Amino acid sequence: YNAVESDLTVLSIEAQIHYKDKHIATVTEDSLNILIPGHATLTSPKLHARSDFKHAIVLTELLSAGEGLLDIYSTLIGKVDEYPIELAYNQLQVPAYIHSG
16 A cells, blocks of 8 residues: 555565564565555565575474465565655565465
């Protein structure tokens, strides 16, 4: 959701994904061009995460359950109109549904 009147363009995202307080994956997308008009809601295109196998047991629990609540700590780089921004965008207890395919 873009809460301001001006257009927001997301150019890159760096996100750390946690499950049960353990880091399980990282999203690094540095060639985006996602335009979110002022006061609009938008769903991003599919983004890809790299798994962190340091906490493989917790990751396996999530995959076996097929769902869980994730904490996502993100930094967005972009611009509001033509002005560059760096924005922390954190989402806690995000429902995630895991499926193969």
